[in-house]
Amino acid sequence: MTTLTTKEIQKIEEYYYWVGFKSWIPFPKELNEKLFEVYGEEPVPYSWTEQDIYEGSRKIIFDYFRNHSK
Incomplete structure (x- = not known):
């Protein structure tokens, strides 16, 4: 059973800071809420893999900053 936690x-955030997206840190509350909404709980009867969470959260994060940086 894999879900996204505050620690994750x-x-x-640290990863994106160190790879050059320093202006993204800390993530806005709205973005955190979206990530927890999607990956905070297992989608019964299915389950998330770490890869699902990594790829899905990456897409959500990039979409968020693409749409809010203008």
Whole structure:
């Protein structure tokens, strides 16, 4: 059973900071809420893999900053 936690969000924030997206940190509350809404609980009867969460959250994060940076 894999879900996204506050600690995992902090790791993701650190990753984006160190790869050059320093202006994205800390993630806005609205973005955190969206990530938890999608990956905070298992989608019964299915389950998330770490890869599902990584790829899905990456897409959500890039979409968020693409749409809110203008």
